[in-house]
Structures are given as structure tokens and as C-alpha cells.
Amino acid sequence: MLRRLYDWTMSLAARKSAEIWLAIIAFVESSxxxxPADVLYVPMALAKPERAYRYAVVATTASVLGGIAGWALGYYAYDTIARPILEFYGKIDAFEQLRVFIQGQWEIVLLMLVTSGLAHLPPIKVVTILAGVVQMNLGFFIISAIVARGARFLFLAWLLRRYGESIRHFIEKRLGQITAIVAGLLIVLGVGYKLLA
Structure with a gap:
């Protein structure tokens, strides 16, 4: 099923309505x-490099709006909507462990929002829902999401504009690994700080 979803998402990049689909995918990815929206964003930006930054802004805006929807699901409808979504993806146990670990300290959620926004670690939808569940301040959440998601998409736009097709393999294979390592280090530092404090 995952492979079919991936292939379907990739096929959207060739359509005239690709920009609308990018916004839709970025929105629903965050909730x-x-x-991830990158699957659609990268081929679109490679096909029309002059629009890479425009696509980055579209993806960032839609992703932040989707994050707000995820936050609202966690805040207002955890048991009725968000929990079944997490169960469907097999993320409920990890989510509950994070929820217990955080115990209302949304500073850790902020750190996860940054690492998730940059490297999908943990998945963005898990973090946005968690932010709502722990009642993270919505304004602070929005600013953090803009910075995290904007940094990711704008950095991808810069790489694609500067290096073009030659960077595609790196982005698809290595960039995720590198940002996941950096994100993992940030999470370890955050957890270490929490344990020492």
C-alpha cells in the first residue's frame, strides 16, 4: 500500500494541477x-527550477496550515479522530510513550517539531497532534512550524536551484540520513537537558 501511495504521489508532479496537489499533500502530511510532500516537491522543482522557491513557499504554507489542523485534532478531538489515525498508521504506542515522557512540557514538543520539520523524525503528524494534546501555545506552535518547515523547503529549493538534477540522488538518499542524524542528536541533547534539569 505504501508503494502505491508513493507512486501515486510521484505521478501528481507531472500534472498541470501539480501546485495544487503539492499544497494538498503538504497539508495532509502535517496532520x-x-x-512526505518532498516526494512531490523535488520532481516539481527539478522540472521548473525557476519556480523552486515559489513551490517551497506553497509547501511551507500548506504544511503549517496542516500542522494547525493536526494541533486542533490533538487539542479538540484526540479520542474521536486523532487516536484512530495514529492507530491506523501503527504510531499509537510511540505516541503514548512520547505523551507520558513529555508530561506537559511542551518545550520538548518544540524540539521535536523542529527535528520533524527538518528530517521527519518523528513524523510531523505525530508531533502536530502531540502539540495539541499537551496544549502547546498555538501562536508559538505556528511560529515554530513556519521556521522548521520553511527551513526544510527553502533549503531544498536552494539545493535544487544551485545543483539541479545532479543533487537529486543526494536529496533522495543522503539528505534524509544526514538530517535524521542531526535531528537525532538534537533530540538526544533535549532529552539529556530534560533529565539533568
């Missing part, structure tokens, strides 16, 4: 969808 309920499994496939």
Missing part, C-alpha cells in the same frame, strides 16, 4: 498523511 494525517504518510507520504
Amino acid at each position: 494525517v498523511f504518510l507520504v
Whole structure:
């Protein structure tokens, strides 16, 4: 099923309505969808490099709006909507462990929002829902999401504009690994700080 979702998302990049689909995928990725918007963003930006930054702004805006929807699901409808979504993706146990670990300290959620926004670690939908559940300040959440998601998409735009097709393999294979390592280090530092404090 995951492969079919991936292939379907990739096929959207060739359509005239690709920009609308990018916004839709970025929105739902931040609240309920499994496939990251990068899958659609990268081929679109490679096909039209002059629009890479425009696409980055579209993806960032839609992703932040989707994050707000995820926050609202966690804040207002955890048991009725968000929990079944997390169960569907098999993320409920990890979510509950994070929820217990955080115990209302949304500073840790902020750190996860940054690492998730940059490297999908943990998945963005898990963090946005968690932010709502722990009642993270919505204004602070929005600013953090803009910075985290904007940094990711704008950095991808810069790489694609500067290096073009030659950077595609690196982005698809290595960039995720590198940012996941950096994100993992940030999480370890945050957890270490919490334990020492």
C-alpha cells in the first residue's frame, strides 16, 4: 500500500494541477498523511527550477496550515479522530510513550517539531497532534512550524536551484540520513537537558 501511495504521489508532479496537489499533500502530511510532500516537491522543482522557491513557499504554507489542523485534532478531538489515525498508521504506542515522557512540557514538543520539520523524525503528524494534546501555545506552535518547515523547503529549493538534477540522488538518499542524524542528536541533547534539569 505504501508503494502505491508513493507512486501515486510521484505521478501528481507531472500534472498541470501539480501546485495544487503539492499544497494538498503538504497539508495532509502535517496532520494525517504518510507520504512526505518532498516526494512531490523535488520532481516539481527539478522540472521548473525557476519556480523552486515559489513551490517551497506553497509547501511551507500548506504544511503549517496542516500542522494547525493536526494541533486542533490533538487539542479538540484526540479520542474521536486523532487516536484512530495514529492507530491506523501503527504510531499509537510511540505516541503514548512520547505523551507520558513529555508530561506537559511542551518545550520538548518544540524540539521535536523542529527535528520533524527538518528530517521527519518523528513524523510531523505525530508531533502536530502531540502539540495539541499537551496544549502547546498555538501562536508559538505556528511560529515554530513556519521556521522548521520553511527551513526544510527553502533549503531544498536552494539545493535544487544551485545543483539541479545532479543533487537529486543526494536529496533522495543522503539528505534524509544526514538530517535524521542531526535531528537525532538534537533530540538526544533535549532529552539529556530534560533529565539533568
